[in-house]
Structures are given as structure tokens and as C-alpha cells.
Amino acid sequence: MTMSCSPLSLRAALLAATASLAVPAQADTAKAASDAATAADTAQPAQPVAVPADSIENTVFGGEEGDEIIVTAPRLAGQLDTDIKAEAELDEAAIASYGASNVSELLEALAPQTRSGRGRGSGRPVILVNGRRVGGFGEVRNLPPDAIAKVEIFPEEVALQYGYSADERVVNLVLKPNFRQIALEGEAGIPTQGGRFHSELEPSFLAIGEKGRVNINGGWEHRTMLRETGRDIAYDPATGRAAEAPARSLLPATDEYKLDATIQRSLDKVTDASINLRFDQTDSLSWLGPRNGDANDPLTRDSRSRNLSGTASVNGMLGDWRWSATGNYADADSRIFTDRNAGARDRFDSSQQSFGGNANLSGTVTEGWAGPIRLSMTGSYSGIRFDSRSERSGDVTLTELSRDTPSVFGSLTVPLLDPEYDVANIGRVSLTLSGQTQKPSDFQSLVNWGASLNWGVTDSLSLLASFNSDEAAPGIQQLGAAPLVTPAVTYYDFQTGQTVEITTTTGGNPFLLAERRRDLKLGVNWSPPMVEGLNLSVNYNRNVSHDTAESFPLLTPEIEAAFPDRVTRDASGVLVALDQRPVNFNRSENSQIRWGLNFGKSFGQSDERGGGRRGEGGPPPGGAREGAGGPPPGAARGPRPGGGGGGMRGRMFGGPQGGRWQVSLYHTLRLTDTVLIRPGVPELDRLNGSATGNNGGSNRHLVELDGGVFYKGVGARFSAKYDSGSRVTGGTAGDLHFGDLATFNLRMFVDLNQKPKITEALPFLKGSRLRLAIDNIFDAQRRISDANGVVPFNYQPGYIDPLGRYIEIEWRKSL
Numbered sequence: 001m002t003m004s005c006s007p008l009s010l011r012a013a014l015l016a017a018t019a020s021l022a023v024p025a026q027a028d029t030a031k032a033a034s035d036a037a038t039a040a041d042t043a044q045p046a047q048p049v050a051v052p053a054d055s056i057e058n059t060v061f062g063g064e065e066g067d068e069i070i071v072t073a074p075r076l077a078g079q080l081d082t083d084i085k086a087e088a089e090l091d092e093a094a095i096a097s098y099g100a101s102n103v104s105e106l107l108e109a110l111a112p113q114t115r116s117g118r119g120r121g122s123g124r125p126v127i128l129v130n131g132r133r134v135g136g137f138g139e140v141r142n143l144p145p146d147a148i149a150k151v152e153i154f155p156e157e158v159a160l161q162y163g164y165s166a167d168e169r170v171v172n173l174v175l176k177p178n179f180r181q182i183a184l185e186g187e188a189g190i191p192t193q194g195g196r197f198h199s200e201l202e203p204s205f206l207a208i209g210e211k212g213r214v215n216i217n218g219g220w221e222h223r224t225m226l227r228e229t230g231r232d233i234a235y236d237p238a239t240g241r242a243a244e245a246p247a248r249s250l251l252p253a254t255d256e257y258k259l260d261a262t263i264q265r266s267l268d269k270v271t272d273a274s275i276n277l278r279f280d281q282t283d284s285l286s287w288l289g290p291r292n293g294d295a296n297d298p299l300t301r302d303s304r305s306r307n308l309s310g311t312a313s314v315n316g317m318l319g320d321w322r323w324s325a326t327g328n329y330a331d332a333d334s335r336i337f338t339d340r341n342a343g344a345r346d347r348f349d350s351s352q353q354s355f356g357g358n359a360n361l362s363g364t365v366t367e368g369w370a371g372p373i374r375l376s377m378t379g380s381y382s383g384i385r386f387d388s389r390s391e392r393s394g395d396v397t398l399t400e401l402s403r404d405t406p407s408v409f410g411s412l413t414v415p416l417l418d419p420e421y422d423v424a425n426i427g428r429v430s431l432t433l434s435g436q437t438q439k440p441s442d443f444q445s446l447v448n449w450g451a452s453l454n455w456g457v458t459d460s461l462s463l464l465a466s467f468n469s470d471e472a473a474p475g476i477q478q479l480g481a482a483p484l485v486t487p488a489v490t491y492y493d494f495q496t497g498q499t500v501e502i503t504t505t506t507g508g509n510p511f512l513l514a515e516r517r518r519d520l521k522l523g524v525n526w527s528p529p530m531v532e533g534l535n536l537s538v539n540y541n542r543n544v545s546h547d548t549a550e551s552f553p554l555l556t557p558e559i560e561a562a563f564p565d566r567v568t569r570d571a572s573g574v575l576v577a578l579d580q581r582p583v584n585f586n587r588s589e590n591s592q593i594r595w596g597l598n599f600g601k602s603f604g605q606s607d608e609r610g611g612g613r614r615g616e617g618g619p620p621p622g623g624a625r626e627g628a629g630g631p632p633p634g635a636a637r638g639p640r641p642g643g644g645g646g647g648m649r650g651r652m653f654g655g656p657q658g659g660r661w662q663v664s665l666y667h668t669l670r671l672t673d674t675v676l677i678r679p680g681v682p683e684l685d686r687l688n689g690s691a692t693g694n695n696g697g698s699n700r701h702l703v704e705l706d707g708g709v710f711y712k713g714v715g716a717r718f719s720a721k722y723d724s725g726s727r728v729t730g731g732t733a734g735d736l737h738f739g740d741l742a743t744f745n746l747r748m749f750v751d752l753n754q755k756p757k758i759t760e761a762l763p764f765l766k767g768s769r770l771r772l773a774i775d776n777i778f779d780a781q782r783r784i785s786d787a788n789g790v791v792p793f794n795y796q797p798g799y800i801d802p803l804g805r806y807i808e809i810e811w812r813k814s815l
Contacts, residue, residue, distance in 0.1 A: 078130030189808030195230025321363030659711030713754025734787025
């Protein structure tokens with residue numbers, strides 16, 4: 001077909017279409033299109049309505065003479081532009097399908113995808129907002145998912161570009177440019193076995209505008225006490241615990257009050273500042289047993305903790321360099337009263353102040369042969385002051401601990417190969433080097449360094465290899481906490497196969513050494529081009545540590561042989577006392593493979609143009625002001641295939657319409673997990689009968705499944721987790737078996753604002769959402785038994801998982 005319009009008119013029309021996609025939803029799009037067309041017809045350079053740092057290909061048309069005209073639309077302002085591909089991306093419909101009430105709940109639901117592959121635990125990921133550092137998690141924890149346009153999840157190596165160490169994954173939250181919400185949320189929950197009730201009330205306010213955002217949240221949460229009589233516990237007549245049951249609690253009664261406020265403002269086109277303040281108080285009451293044998297008069301533990309914290313941050317641009325500065329302060333105080341027989345009452349008071357700050361500068365050092373060489377530098381300081389006073393039977397113990405830690409961190413990213421620079425044609429290859437030095441005031445200097453190699457083979461396939469060498473100091477309480485002796489502690493003795501009451505000593509060990517870590521990671525991330533919406537990842541990790549500082553481990557025969565001076569037995573061999581102060585393990589080593597897939601697609605979309613469906617990505621209605629997001633510090637400008645905008649080609653822009661389904665499956669296979677406690681002592685294999693903790697050895701397999709569907713305001717999510725269990729060998733009662741455990745959870749929710757027939761009949765429900773949650777649907781409990789099939793007293797299900805199956809209903813109303 002021959003096009004009758006002139007090339008100039010066609011260019012004007014295309015510019016008008018592009019401009020209409022980049023202005024706020026409430027703006028006059030016709031005026032924007034007219035302005036763009038006028039600019040084209042007068043042969044002047046078109047001015048973009050949004051000013052993002054990057055752009056993506058949207059639609060290809062054939063011209064009159066067969067020429068290709070490629071129309072580009074702005075990348076979603078605030079997305080990361082990095083050579084390392086995102087492992088997962090969630091658009092508005094995908095975010096809504098999780099049915100979360102705030103960012104904290106959303107991250108909890110995303111834990112299988114955000115959990116670090118380093119194999120060193122599952123701490124919170126690094127959080128960015130619109131591609132920028134924030135003062136702390138407190139700035140974002142209460143943001144409603146409704147205010148988020150996109151979530152990007154990156155591997156640990158991306159953290160280096162923002163001045164963080166590469167030990168946690170990176171989650172970037174891209175906020176909608178215009179959003180306002182006043183909400184009230186109420187929750188009520190109860191375990192199906194009864195015995196405890198939970199209620200919660202949370203008001204909130206959020207406003208996001210051109211000049212920044214304001215977020216205020218309050219809350220009150222109440223939980224009743226769960227006593228031993230509320231669970232089917234087989235009491236041990238030999239210890240007299242049957243008579244104590246009515247006077248003992250499994251879970252305390254608690255009341256929590258909290259108030260949280262965040263203000264973020266744009267000081268100019270490229271500079272932002274924010275401040276977050278939070279106060280919370282928790283009162284708790286536990287029953288410890290009968291007073292002088294009277295089950296109707298329980299001994300109590302009454303505690304109150306108060307926390308006040310604040311963070312402030314500011315960030316901006318110095319030429320092409322991004323800078324940020326952050327300060328923080330927190331004061332945590334607690335007071336605990338513990339009853340004793342004969343009218344005695346112990347008291348414990350503690351206070352901890354933590355404070356510090358950091359400054360980060362990131363940008364392009366020079367243009368290399370394959371792209372810009374980027375540098376990120378961070379200088380930081382942190383301080384801790386801890387004071388405690390323990391009064392027991394007239395004896396007073398005072399503890400005063402402090403630590404000041406200055407540190408310097410830097411990373412350098414060097415592109416090695418890039419087809420766009422005519423350097424080879426095998427994809428993009430970049431090398432990142434990092435280093436850090438720290439000097440705790442109460443410990444030796446610490447040095448960390450690492451290197452990571454990223455190969456973007458194609459737009460959909462990337463490979464990663466990294467190595468890190470780190471040193472870590474023990475915590476100040478591990479080093480210096482005052483000794484604390486506690487009698488009548490229930491403990492399972494592997495040597496005799498009995499549960500006994502012993503006296504324990506806890507506190508600090510000033511002779512602990514620095515931990516030295518060596519971590520290797522190899523990773524593959526692939527989004528098969530033939531299957532839209534599918535992402536596959538495989539990671540291999542090997543961690544080796546020397547002189548790890550650990551709490552005293554479970555007293556197996558192997559541990560007792562390694563630390564005979566920590567154990568006291570009477571003449572008949574019965575365990576009577578244990579020194580549980582921390583120790584250094586000579587060496588620990590583990591390796592694992594973690595692979596998984598994330599698959600999601602939209603369906604039932606109401607509009608399909610330009611080869612893309614509405615709601616599957618792209619910027620939200622409205623453009624970004626200059627400097628509001630864009631590439632990471634110092635990143636190159638221009639399209640970056642294989643970068644954070646993967647999966648954005650061909651998308652049209654708009655809010656979520658129709659439906660969305662998603663499923664993720666991750667499997668962690670532990671290959672090795674060994675510990676050498678001391679030279680000359682046999683090595684412990686935690687995968688084959690050894691243990692260092694009360695929860696047994698290491699599980700060989702961990703499988704995590706999560707899936708959901710969301711359509712026209714109605715959603716459901718299903719999650720499952722399987723842990724293959726373990727065993728601990730030795731002792732007169734034979735092996736202790738920790739059985740497999742599979743748990744299943746269900747979330748069902750409905751956004752009544754998308755059900756006009758209901759809200760017309762009941763106007764009060766307009767803006768409401770209802771959610772029903774069932775945790776541990778089948779009330780699964782891990783069975784722990786000895787070789788004779790007997791469950792040790794302190795391993796009964798009522799002690800391990802007192803709640804069991806738990807049902808909660810939530811109502812949230814937005815004004």
C-alpha cells in the first residue's frame with residue numbers, strides 16, 4: 001500500500017504518537033501531540049516530553065521507498081541501565097497479582113527470587129528507588145504496591161555499581177510519578193488450633209508528585225498469649241512439667257505501637273533529599289512456670305522495648321557524576337523483669353545507640369576501547385554504643401561496649417568487548433573490580449576485595465563469574481558481653497538421649513579471631529526468545545571460611561570431644577552445666593547449585609497495538625523530570641541491549657488491564673557442607689549426620705514454588721516450600737532424625753474497586769480490598785525422633801511450631 005502523506009508529515013505524526021505516550025495520564029495529550037507536530041513541521045529538533053536517559057525500540061514502519069522508520073519511546077524513568085541483565089521484572093499487573101499491602105510484604109513474597117545465591121544466608125536485598133540509593137529500608141517499607149510501576153531484580157554484582165558489597169541482590173522500585181492514597185487497613189488472624197488471637201490496625205497516607213513524596217504510617221498490633229495447655233504436648237512426669245503446664249506460655253502476649261514518616265523532596269532538577277523517622281514500642285508478657293509449685297500463680301517475664309530511628313539522605317549530580325550522602329541514628333532500649341521464687345525479681349536494662357553516615361560518588365572516569373569505564377567510591381563511618389545492667393539475686397553486672405568503624409569502598413567497571421564499539425562480535429564483556437578496607441576500634445583492620453566478569457552473550461543470555469575475599473569482625477557482644485548464668489534450662493543431651501535441665505553460661509569471648517571468607521560464583525541467566533515471559537537462571541556457589549565466630553553449637557558427641565572444657569557432668573554422666581559463649585571454627589566449607597525459572601504472561605488485554613499489549617511494561621502515565629532516575633551512576637547513555645530494560649521491546653504503555661499469571665520455581669541443591677572445628681578433630685559433615693545447631697544438620701534439597709493469577713480485580717496466590725530434612729548421628733539413643741517438611745500457603749484477594757456492581761450496591765466498599773490468607777494449609781509439622789521413634793521432650797511440634805495452620809483476613813480501604 002502506498003502512503004499518501006509526506007515524510008515530514010509522517011515524522012510529525014510519529015512524534016505526536018510518541019509524545020502522547022510520555023505525558024501524565026491527567027495531562028492534555030492532544031496538546032502534547034500538537035506541540036510535537038508543530039516542532040516537526042517547522043524543521044526544529046523535537047523536544048522530548050519526558051527526559052529519561054535511555055530509549056527502547058517500539059514499532060517499525062515501512063516508508064514509501066522501503067526505508068525503515070524506527071520509532072523509539074522513552075524507557076521507564078528510574079529503570080536501571082546496566083550491562084548485567086535483570087533476573088526478573090514485574091510490571092503493574094504482576095505486582096498487583098501478589099496481593100501485598102506494602103513493600104515489606106511484597107519483598108517477603110518475592111523472597112525466593114530475591115534471596116542471595118551466595119549461600120551465606122538470606123538477608124534483605126539492596127533497595128533502590130528510581131535507580132537511586134535511599135537512606136534505609138525505612139524509607140520504602142510501607143509504600144503500597146499500588147504506587148509502584150515496576151520492580152527489577154538484579155544479581156549481587158549490580159550492588160557494586162552503587163557502592164555496596166556484592167553479598168545481596170538488588171531490587172529497584174520504579175515509582176509512579178503521580179499517586180495519592182489515604183488508606184486504612186485492618187487484620188485479624190487465629191491459628192486453627194486456637195489459643196491465640198491477632199489483630200492489627202494501620203492507617204496510612206501517601207502522596208507522590210512532581211516535587212517528591214510524603215508517606216506517613218501508624219499502627220497498633222495485639223497478640224494474645226499462647227499457653228502450653230493450648231497445644232497437644234506430652235508432658236514428662238519425671239520432670240514434673242505436667243503440673244506446670246497451665247503456668248507456662250509458648251508465645252507471649254504482645255502489644256506493638258508504631259509511627260513512621262518519610263518525606264522526600266526534589267531540591268532542583270537533579271537533586272533529591274529525604275528524611276525518615278520511626279518510633280515503635282513493644283510490650284510483652286510471658287509465663288515461665290508455677291510460683292512455688294502453684295500452677296495458678298505463674299512466674300512472669302514482663303518486657304518493654306522502644307526503638308527510635310531516623311535516616312536522612314541527599315543525592316544529586318556533579319556534571320555526569322552521581323553523588324549521594326546518608327546519615328542515620330537509632331536508639332534501642334529494653335527493660336525486662338523476670339520473677340523468681342521466694343519473691344525475688346531479676347531486672348535487665350539495655351540501651352544501644354547506632355549511628356553513622358556514608359558518601360558515595362559514581363560516574364565515568366574515561367571512555368575505554370569498549371565503552372565508558374565507571375568508578376564508584378564510598379566512604380563511611382559507623383558507631384555502636386551498648387550499655388546494659390543486669391540485677392540478679394542482689395548481684396549487679398554492668399556491660400559497656402563500643403565500636404567505631406571507618407571504611408572506604410570502591411569499585412571499577414571496565415568494558416572489555418562491545419559490538420557497538422567494533423570490539424569483537426561475541427556480545428558484551430565487562431570486568432568489575434572492588435576493594436574495601438575497615439578499621440573497627442576494638443579489632444584489627446579488615447580488607448575485602450573481589451572481581452566479577454559479566455558476559456552478555458546476547459540480549460537474552462548472560463554469564464557471570466565472580467570471586468570475593470572478605471574479612472569480618474565478630475560482633476561487639478560476641479567479643480565483650482558480660483557473662484550471664486541461667487539455671488533450669490531445658491536441653492537435649494545426645495550423650496544420654498535424655499532431656500535435662502542444666503545451667504548455661506552465655507556472654508562474650510574476647511579471644512575470637514577475624515573471619516576470613518572466600519566465595520566463588522558462576523551464574524547463567526537466559527530468557528529464551530522463543531518463549532516470551534520465561535526467565536531461567538542457574539548459579540553455582542562455593543564458600544570457604546576460616547575462623548568463623550559462632551554461637552556454641554549443639555552438644556553432639558563430636559562437639560563435646562572438641563570442647564571438653566565447656567561441658568560439666570556429674571559422677572553418673574548426667575549433663576549439669578554448659579558454657580555456651582561463642583567460639584571460632586577452624587574452617588567451614590559449603591557449595592550449592594541453585595537453579596530456577598520465573599514465567600509470567602498477561603492475558604485478556606483490551607488493547608493490542610504495535611505488536612505489544614497494554615500493561616506488560618513500559619513507563620507509567622507521565623514522564624520523568626530531568627535526572628529522576630535514568631542509568632546507574634556513570635552508566636553510558638543510549639540503548640543497552642541486555643540491560644535492565646530487557647523484555648521491553650514492542651510494548652505499548654498503560655496501566656494494568658486484563659489479567660496476569662505467574663509462576664516461579666527454585667531448587668537449591670547443597671553439594672557439600674563441612675566444618676572443621678579444631679585441627680586434630682574429625683571434620684563434621686552436616687549433610688551426613690553432623691550438626692552444629694539445634695535444628696539438625698543441613699538439608700540436601702530446598703524447593704520453593706510460587707504462583708498466582710490475577711484477573712479483573714480477583715487474585716489468588718499459592719506457595720509451597722519443601723525441606724528434605726536431615727539426621728544427627730551418635731548418642732546412646734542412636735540417630736536423631738529431622739524429617740522432611742513440606743508447607744503450603746494460599747492467598748486469595750479481591751479488589752472491590754474493579755467490581756462496579758458490588759460498589760454500586762454497597763458504596764462503602766468503593767476503594768476496598770479483601771484478602772484471605774491461609775498459612776501451612778495442611779498443618780504440617782516436622783517430626784523429630786530418635787532411633788526408637790520417640791520424640792524428645794523439647795522437640796515436640798508444640799514447641800517447634802506453636803502456631804501451625806494459621807488463618808488471617810485483611811480489609812484495606814483506600815480513600
